[in-house]
Amino acid sequence: MQSTLDSLTEWLMTKGLHIALVVVFAIIATRVIRFIARRISKRWDSGDAADSVLRPERVKHRRAVASVISSVAIAVLYVVVAVDIANQLGLPIGSLVAPAAVLGAALGFGAQRIVQDLLSGFFLITEKQYGFGDLVALTVTAGGEARGTVEDVTLRVTKLRTSDGEVFTVPNGQIVKSLNLSKDWARAVVDVPVPTSADINVVNDALREVSTMAMHDDGLPELLLDEPQLMGVESIEKDTVNLRVVARTLPGKQFEVSRRLRALIVAGLRRAGVADAEAAASRTG
Numbered sequence: 112m113q114s115t116l117d118s119l120t121e122w123l124m125t126k127g128l129h130i131a132l133v134v135v136f137a138i139i140a141t142r143v144i145r146f147i148a149r150r151i152s153k154r155w156d157s158g159d160a161a162d163s164v165l166r167p168e169r170v171k172h173r174r175a176v177a178s179v180i181s182s183v184a185i186a187v188l189y190v191v192v193a194v195d196i197a198n199q200l201g202l203p204i205g206s207l208v209a210p211a212a213v214l215g216a217a218l219g220f221g222a223q224r225i226v227q228d229l230l231s232g233f234f235l236i237t238e239k240q241y242g243f244g245d246l247v248a249l250t251v252t253a254g255g256e257a258r259g260t261v262e263d264v265t266l267r268v269t270k271l272r273t274s275d276g277e278v279f280t281v282p283n284g285q286i287v288k289s290l291n292l293s294k295d296w297a298r299a300v301v302d303v304p305v306p307t308s309a310d311i312n313v314v315n316d317a318l319r320e321v322s323t324m325a326m327h328d329d330g331l332p333e334l335l336l337d338e339p340q341l342m343g344v345e346s347i348e349k350d351t352v353n354l355r356v357v358a359r360t361l362p363g364k365q366f367e368v369s370r371r372l373r374a375l376i377v378a379g380l381r382r383a384g385v386a387d388a389e390a391a392a393s394r395t396g
Contacts, residue, residue, distance in 0.1 A: 126199045133199075137192045141185050148181040152243075174243040175236050175264040182265055225267070227284035232266035235283055241291045246363045247271065249281055250288040257281050293362035296336055299369040303376060304351040309385050311352065315341060317383035318356055321375045325358070331371055334364045339372065 152174050241247045241261055248258040249269070257279040259271030269286070271279040305314050322339040326332050339358035346353045356376070360368045 130196050130199050133192055133195055137188060140188055144181050144184050148177050151177050178264060179232075179236055179266055224282070224284055228267045228282045230284070231286060232264070232283035235269070235286070235289070236264065240289050241294070245291055246293040248290040248292065249286050251281060252285045252287055295362060297360050297362050297365035299358045299360050299365040299372060301356045301369055301372050301376065302345060303354045303356065305354055305385065306351055311344070313383055314354060314380070314385055315343075317379045317385065318354065318376065321372070321379040322356065324379070325372060325375055328371070328375065331368065334360050334368050336360060
């Protein structure tokens with residue numbers, strides 16, 4: 112009994128202490144890795160605009176890469192710690208190679224979707240399809256669509272927050288198509304239905320005046336990359352002629368610019384005396 116107690120005490124003071132120190136080291140290292148990743152992300156964000164969709168593309172991509180690197184580093188750390196603990200416990204690591212290979216092959220067939228998610232996530236990040244803060248619309252294999260602002264990107268999943276505050280968690284392997292609505296720049300498109308009885312030249316002059324005024328409107332010039340352009344007649348229907356106005360905007364701001372342009376167009380058509388077109392412009396989505 113005494114010899115058993117002495118052996119247990121010796122084991123606790125040597126291998127047991129080593130295992131405890133390794134576990135503590137793993138916990139501290141995990142927190143340090145996550146702390147460094149957060150600090151790096153905050154430093155990249157500190158020099159940019161407060162609105163996430165206005166961040167430079169390189170910042171969005173670097174944040175996604177930093178998140179993936181930290182996750183991979185933590186996973187590798189845990190594997191190394193597990194192997195070291197197994198050695199301290201005297202488990203025959205070498206003899207487990209063959210069973211591990213068989214188990215790995217069995218898990219490989221059952222984990223095809225996970226592997227697909229990881230590979231898809233790798234290409235999503237390396238190809239810079241989207242990053243933190245981007246407004247995206249993702250088409251998934253089930254035929255549905257997930258639309259929202261990217262809150263997190265890992266090798267396995269992408270998390271989106273919708274305008275209603277809900278969070279989509281989409282496995283990367285199920286993403287069939289990704290539509291980035293806030294990459295580099297966006298385009299606001301406003302179609303103005305005009306009755307065929309109206310003078311098109313008068314309407315064109317009114318829309319050109321609106322385009323010029325937009326560059327001096329309160330708050331709107333900061334969202335525009337250049338002056339809105341009148342594209343002319345877009346289509347002809349039975350009772351109306353559709354004219355189109357387009358404007359290049361900052362990423363993610365096309366919807367706000369479209370709304371404000373419609374308000375300016377309604378006011379401009381009212382001044383030009385085109386009442387029917389004014390009412391139609393206020394209804395266009």
